[in-house]
């Protein structure tokens with residue numbers, strides 16, 4: 011559903027073969043072969059062998075050919091799984107969540123965001139229509155400090171109105187970004203500025219709050235990280251990673267990309283990493299890390315009463331969770347959403363999958 015490969019009928023002309031079907035002695039064999047072929051785009055070698063077998067099978071007076079054995083079918087499927095796994099991390103065009111450096115205007119950090127309609131590559135060859143801030147999905151990362159004065163300037167180059175809401179930030183009401191509640195919608199071609207003093211620290215988000223099922227689904231979202239004035243000891247980490255989860259028309263994505271185009275997380279043995287999960291989608295995503303547990307420190311930017319441990323953490327729409335992982339076990343550890351149809355199909359892994367690679371120091 012989420013890959014843009016040709017429909018099965020186009021790559022495998024079942025209608026042409028249908029006329030040959032009457033020659034087939036065993037229609038169950040035909041169904042099995044057709045099913046295997048429709049499912050196995052990438053196992054072209056195996057598929058062509060099977061096509062030849064079907065055609066040969068369909069010829070009058072041809073000697074019957076044995077149907078593919080379970081082992082042959084398994085090999086064809088495994089080949090697809092192997093190919094997608096070996097492609098990771100695959101190159102794709104465009105990178106979201108790039109740090110946005112502000113311009114300073116009389117002590118105010120000014121961030122400029124231009125919303126426009128673009129094409130976005132979620133995985134190699136999968137180009138989708140997107141709405142993006144500054145040409146990126148997710149939009150650029152805004153990272154400031156508690157107490158900073160900021161101005162976010164939104165330029166609307168979309169073909170519809172929009173507005174920005176700062177999700178999780180306890181801003182003054184007039185910059186809450188909700189059309190017809192706190193402001194008029196920002197029309198195509200217009201510019202709107204939001205200025206406030208950054209309140210609560212933590213992992214927050216910004217996103218469209220207008221026609222938002224479509225606009226956020228298409229990519230009008232980003233991370234708004236507020237560093238605390240006084241970081242806690244537990245926050246002292248070697249690396250800081252961020253996952254924005256989404257599940258709209260672009261498919262199941264981490265930071266705008268689907269496996270195998272997702273980025274691996276890299277660490278060295280002995281390092282402590284922080285992972286910030288943010289869900290901008292419409293579904294829950296239980297994030298599961300193999301090999302090492304996660305220590306949950308914050309929910310929606312708020313410190314937990316006491317850090318707690320888990321290996322699977324459910325991230326619901328709108329939520330942010332911050333965890334620490336002590337990378338003490340070298341290896342390549344699978345890291346994925348545990349709603350399995352968000353991560354794997356007959357074709358292999360896709361969507362919400364990446365890996366934590368812990369390198370020997």
Ligand SMILES: [Cu+2]
Nearest residue numbers: 295347349352
């Ligand atoms: Cu999921």
